[in-house]
Amino acid sequence: MEGEEVLTGGNVAGRVVRVGATVRKPALPQTAAVEAVLEHLAEREFDGAPRTYGLDDEGRHVLEYVRGELAHAMPPSTLDELRRVGRLIRELHDTMETFEPPADVTWNVIVPDLAGGDLICHNDLAPWNLVRNDERWVFIDWDNAGPSSRLWDLGYAATAFLPFVAGGDPQVDGPRLRALVDGYGLDPEQRRALPAQIAARTRGQYDLLIRGHETCEQPWARLYDEGHADYWGPTAAYIAEHHDDWVAALVN
Incomplete structure (x- = not known):
C-alpha cells in the first residue's frame, strides 16, 4: 500500500506499518480476541488502549496510531x-x-x-x-x-x-x-x-x-x-x- 511506513519493535507480529493515522499488522490467530478486548475498552471510554478498526483489504489488523x-x-x-x-x-x-x-x-x-x-x-x-x-x-x-x-x-x-x-x-x-x-x-x-x-x-x-x-x-x-x-x-x-x-x- 502506498504511503506505508515500517515500524520497528515487537517480537510476535510480522511486518508492522503505519498508514496515516493507523497501524497495520498481520492478523494472528488471536486477533479476533484482541479486537473484542479493544472494542470493550473503547465502549467503556478507557483511553489507555488504541482503538481497533477491523481488517483491511489485505487482511491486516487495523489499529489507531498513537503519537508519542x-x-x-x-x-x-x-x-x-x-x-x-x-x-x-x-x-x-x-x-x-x-x-x-x-x-x-x-x-x-x-x-x-x-x-x-x-x-x-x-x-x-x-x-x-x-x-x-x-x-x-x-x-x-x-x-x-x-x-x-x-x-x-x-x-x-x-x-x-x-x-x-x-x-x-x-x-x-x-x-x-x-x-x-x-x-x-x-x-x-x-x-x-x-x-x-x-x-x-x-x-x-x-x-x-x-x-x-x-x-x-x-x-x-x-x-x-x-x-x-x-x-x-x-x-x-x-x-x-x-x-x-x-x-x-x-x-x-
Whole structure:
C-alpha cells in the first residue's frame, strides 16, 4: 500500500506499518480476541488502549496510531510516574471486570498465571509497550492478552517499570515498588501476596526463554541468543531473595 511506513519493535507480529493515522499488522490467530478486548475498552471510554478498526483489504489488523514516545526510550519513571502507571493498570483491570469473552476466540498467553485466573489482562505491561504523549498514556501490543489475574499482570509490570535488575538495592527499589502499588491501590492482603507473584512471573519469563532455546521456538530462541535470559534469570533470583524487603516496603 502506498504511503506505508515500517515500524520497528515487537517480537510476535510480522511486518508492522503505519498508514496515516493507523497501524497495520498481520492478523494472528488471536486477533479476533484482541479486537473484542479493544472494542470493550473503547465502549467503556478507557483511553489507555488504541482503538481497533477491523481488517483491511489485505487482511491486516487495523489499529489507531498513537503519537508519542515509548516510555522505554525515556529516563526511568519517577515516583509520580510510577503512581500514574499503577492507576492506569488499575483502571484497565477494573474496566475488564465486565468483559465477557466471545466463545470461539483464541488467546496467546505466553506465561500463564500458575494459579490460573479469569480476568482478561494485557500480559505484557512494560515501558516498551507504553506510548506517552501530553494527552494520553496508551498501552499497545495486545497480542498476548488473555486469561490471567490482577497480581500476575501487575507483577510483570513491576519488574519492567521499576525496573528490577539483579544486584539492585532494596532501599531504592522498595519505595519505587511502593509508588506503583499505591497508584494501583492494592489492599493489605494483596500487598503481602504481590512479591511472590513478581518473582514467579519474572522466573516464568526466564523459563520461557530457556524453553525457546531448547526447542528453537521463535521468537524466544532468538531472544535467548540475544542475551535476554541473562537479565530475567538473575533478576528473578534477586526479587525472590529480597521477598521480605518488598513486603516491608509495601505494608509498613
